[in-house]
Amino acid sequence: MPGRIVVPFGPQHPVLPEPIHIDLVLEDELVVDAVPSIGYIHRGLEQLVQKREYPEYVYVAERICGICSFMHALCYCQGIEHIMGIEVPDRSRYLRTIWSEYSRLHSHLLWLGLFADAMGFENLFMRSWQLRESVLDISEDTTGGRIIQSTCKVGGVRRDIGQDKLDEIHRGLDSFEEDCRDLGKVFLNDETVKYRLKGLGVLSKDEAYTLGSAGPTLRGSGVASDHRETGYAAYGELGYKAVVETAGDCYARCAVRVRELYSSIDIIRRAIEGMPEGPIDVKVKGAPDGEYFSRVEQPRGEVVHYLLGNGTKHLARARIRTPTFANIPALVKMLPGAQLADVPIVVLSIDPCISCTER
Amino acid sequence: MAFLKRSPWILHYDASSCNGCDIEVLACLTPLYDVERFGIINTGNPKHADILLITGGVNSQNRPVVRNLYEQMPEPKVVIAVGACAATGGIFRECYNIAGGIDKVIPVDVYVPGCAARPEQIIDGVVAALGILEEKRERMAGGARMKEEAGETT
Numbered sequence: 126m127p128g129r130i131v132v133p134f135g136p137q138h139p140v141l142p143e144p145i146h147i148d149l150v151l152e153d154e155l156v157v158d159a160v161p162s163i164g165y166i167h168r169g170l171e172q173l174v175q176k177r178e179y180p181e182y183v184y185v186a187e188r189i190c191g192i193c194s195f196m197h198a199l200c201y202c203q204g205i206e207h208i209m210g211i212e213v214p215d216r217s218r219y220l221r222t223i224w225s226e227y228s229r230l231h232s233h234l235l236w237l238g239l240f241a242d243a244m245g246f247e248n249l250f251m252r253s254w255q256l257r258e259s260v261l262d263i264s265e266d267t268t269g270g271r272i273i274q275s276t277c278k279v280g281g282v283r284r285d286i287g288q289d290k291l292d293e294i295h296r297g298l299d300s301f302e303e304d305c306r307d308l309g310k311v312f313l314n315d316e317t318v319k320y321r322l323k324g325l326g327v328l329s330k331d332e333a334y335t336l337g338s339a340g341p342t343l344r345g346s347g348v349a350s351d352h353r354e355t356g357y358a359a360y361g362e363l364g365y366k367a368v369v370e371t372a373g374d375c376y377a378r379c380a381v382r383v384r385e386l387y388s389s390i391d392i393i394r395r396a397i398e399g400m401p402e403g404p405i406d407v408k409v410k411g412a413p414d415g416e417y418f419s420r421v422e423q424p425r426g427e428v429v430h431y432l433l434g435n436g437t438k439h440l441a442r443a444r445i446r447t448p449t450f451a452n453i454p455a456l457v458k459m460l461p462g463a464q465l466a467d468v469p470i471v472v473l474s475i476d477p478c479i480s481c482t483e484r
Numbered sequence: 485m486a487f488l489k490r491s492p493w494i495l496h497y498d499a500s501s502c503n504g505c506d507i508e509v510l511a512c513l514t515p516l517y518d519v520e521r522f523g524i525i526n527t528g529n530p531k532h533a534d535i536l537l538i539t540g541g542v543n544s545q546n547r548p549v550v551r552n553l554y555e556q557m558p559e560p561k562v563v564i565a566v567g568a569c570a571a572t573g574g575i576f577r578e579c580y581n582i583a584g585g586i587d588k589v590i591p592v593d594v595y596v597p598g599c600a601a602r603p604e605q606i607i608d609g610v611v612a613a614l615g616i617l618e619e620k621r622e623r624m625a626g627g628a629r630m631k632e633e634a635g636e637t638t
Contacts, residue, residue, distance in 0.1 A: 137530075142510060144546070165500065165549065166501070166503075167581055168500055168579045168581055169582075189502065191600055255515040273504050273599060
């Protein structure tokens with residue numbers, strides 16, 4: 126029997142834009158165990174609710190993570206609105222949906238690029254990020270920010286998108302979808318990609334469910350669970366059906382994300398077509414008193430904001446459970462059996478967002 | 485771009501930021517901004533790097549990592565603090581865990597403002613850093629020359 130060695134992976138590692146540390150226990154080149162340790166980005170944002178007033182905390186919520194920033198703000202605002210019994214106008218719900226889906230597009234394209242880079246497919250990395258820039262251009266055009274947008278607020282949204290701008294975005298979607306489909310074809314049909322991904326990091330349906338994974342990690346293993354199906358924001362009117370793959374390997378998780386690109390484009394198209402007229406926000410008075418579990422489907426899975434108000438301007442408690450945190454047990458399950466050279470791919474296949482995880 | 489005499493290699497590290505600046509640092513490498521055409525490469529190895537691009541407000545667990553990376557880089561080296569929280573702690577400055585800026589841990593040469601900093605600003609920061617890198621190199625070369633001359637006379 127070969128001897129065991131421990132190889133540290135991270136915190137500073139070329140494939141990870143963010144620090145996470147994993148101790149890999151190896152037998153020759155084969156991973157037999159993985160021990161993650163986190164905490165490099167922990168900032169203690171949950172405690173900040175006691176120092177910032179509840180409308181101000183939206184800005185902090187946006188900076189829990191720079192990638193799914195809009196959706197964190199959305200989740201927080203929906204929670205506060207539910208506690209305070211605020212009905213937001215229809216137009217703001219549609220606008221929130223559009224910006225959410227643009228966040229998802231930019232996050233998935235970002236991930237596809239990083240994933241291609243981890244495979245050593247630099248061409249594909251550049252192409253994905255090139256497409257992503259056109260999504261960011263629309264973000265900047267409509268909100269003023271590329272990454273951090275600050276358009277969501279308690280009681281609605283801060284900015285409107287004019288009809289001519291909406292038409293322009295709608296016209297641009299066709300060519301954008303064509304580009305995405307070309308990109309998706311490479312990810313799904315290319316022999317080298319298949320060779321690297323198929324059968325790697327397998328997570329069975331039962332494991333995915335019992336370990337409580339979320340998002341594409343869960344759907345890639347055949348569990349049809351997507352919080353958008355419950356119809357928050359405008360998803361109720363627009364309708365949504367979860368994208369599911371059954372193989373449970375890295376290829377399946379990649380396929381889920383590629384197909385979600387198309388479904389996001391479809392949602393944006395239908396949201397623009399069905400955009401109602403009217404105001405974009407309502408006036409908010411008073412302070413939240415009560416508690417609520419607010420849930421939103423982020424690019425990486427379902428995020429939960431638990432908010433507890435005590436009738437003052439400052440919340441008593443916020444607790445945030447992010448999708449990557451839920452996916453780390455699944456990651457520990459996937460790694461054993463992989464070659465050391467495949468570890469970056471397996472780690473990236475859950476789309477780890479460390480600043481979300483550690484808050 | 486007059487300073488651009490050599491190709492600087494960059495080491496990027498996320499010291500407790502929200503990740504927004506980090507993806508903008510990566511965006512600098514991709515087709516729209518493409519800093520690789522200037523010979524700027526993002527390396528994963530501190531021993532190969534000339535410039536440390538660092539984001540975030542540095543929490544207590546990250547302090548030794550940041551210092552370690554800085555010490556592993558060969559002289560001359562330049563540190564760029566990217567984003568508002570790398571400069572002062574930004575929105576996170578009141579958090580119990582945050583040191584409040586990179587300069588609390590290692591010396592910083594260039595500050596790039598913004599939350600999140602835009603790729604154009606980051607590239608601008610790197611260009612400013614190139615000038616400082618060149619100055620440091622000259623100073624080191626000057627110091628070595630003086631030592632040599634002093635060695636000859638004695």
